[in-house]
Amino acid sequence: MLFTVALVALTSLVVLAAATRFRRVQELDDGLETWMITHRDRVHAVASIGTLPGERLVHPVIAAATAAIVLATRGGPAMRILLPLASASLGGIVVHHLVKFVYHRHRPDGALKRDKTEAAFPSGHTTNATSVIATSAYILVREGLLPLPLAIALALVVAIVTGASRVALGWHWGSDVIGGWAAGAGVAALACQLYNALSH
Numbered sequence: 001m002l003f004t005v006a007l008v009a010l011t012s013l014v015v016l017a018a019a020t021r022f023r024r025v026q027e028l029d030d031g032l033e034t035w036m037i038t039h040r041d042r043v044h045a046v047a048s049i050g051t052l053p054g055e056r057l058v059h060p061v062i063a064a065a066t067a068a069i070v071l072a073t074r075g076g077p078a079m080r081i082l083l084p085l086a087s088a089s090l091g092g093i094v095v096h097h098l099v100k101f102v103y104h105r106h107r108p109d110g111a112l113k114r115d116k117t118e119a120a121f122p123s124g125h126t127t128n129a130t131s132v133i134a135t136s137a138y139i140l141v142r143e144g145l146l147p148l149p150l151a152i153a154l155a156l157v158v159a160i161v162t163g164a165s166r167v168a169l170g171w172h173w174g175s176d177v178i179g180g181w182a183a184g185a186g187v188a189a190l191a192c193q194l195y196n197a198l199s200h
Contacts, residue, residue: 002193009186010095016179017103017121029173033108036167043168050165053158054125056093059132063089066136074143077198084135084195091187092131096124099183110170122179123172129162130184135191142195159184 019025052058063085070081100119106112107120137155140146146154163177172180 002189002196006186006189006193009182009189013099013122013179013182013186016175016182017099017105020105020121020173020175020179025175029175032167032174033110033170036170037110040168040170047165047168050161051125051169052162053129053133054123054127054162054166056128059092059128060089062136063132066139069145070139070143073145080195080198081139083198084139084191085132087194088131088135088188088191089128091191092128092184093124095183095187096122096127096180099179100124105173105176108170108173111172116171120172121176122183123163123166123176124180125166126159126163126172126177126180127183127187130159130181131187131191133158134185134188135195138188138192139195142199 020029053062067078067081067085071078099122103121104119105121107116107118111120133155137146137151141148141151159181163180166172166177166180167174
């Protein structure tokens with residue numbers, strides 16, 4: 001099941017990358033960016049907080065905290081927890097950089113004016129936050145430390161808020177964020193499969 005999720009998510013990532021070449025998709029992104037420009041000042045403070053789970057020094061801390069909680073309460077071989085969470089964190093970084101290496105999409109004008117010239121698709125912050133928080137939620141549920149409904153709600157909120165913050169702050173197009181969700185879900189599914197394999 002998890003392999004299927006990973007395949008669907010990563011296939012969606014490739015399809016979406018191709019779709020961003022179409023004028024209609026860019027027009028939708030342009031429309032969202034134009035609307036966001038008029039609201040950016042009022043949401044800047046909140047968005048600056050919302051983007052934190054995807055920061056390079058934050059998502060590894062989330063993974064480490066999850067590992068610490070599980071190992072402190074459930075024990076067992078450390079590698080069965082550490083490897084999947086490290087894979088989620090590092091995998092998110094590798095996947096989004098790999099896509100950006102192959103496909104260079106320009107950033108919104110506001111980001112370019114702030115000298116952010118790295119390829120836009122997919123959103124790295126969104127990929128990283130989604131992969132780590134989804135893997136953490138899955139492991140916490142499987143270890144009996146978090147109810148499934150709460151885990152799903154927390155994972156969705158963090159992923160959605162992180163992604164929305166990237167558009168709100170002007171760093172990414174809306175479709176970059178959707179690509180980040182797909183990439184993060186694919187990485188998380190593979191990391192969760194690794195957890196299952198190491199837990200048997």
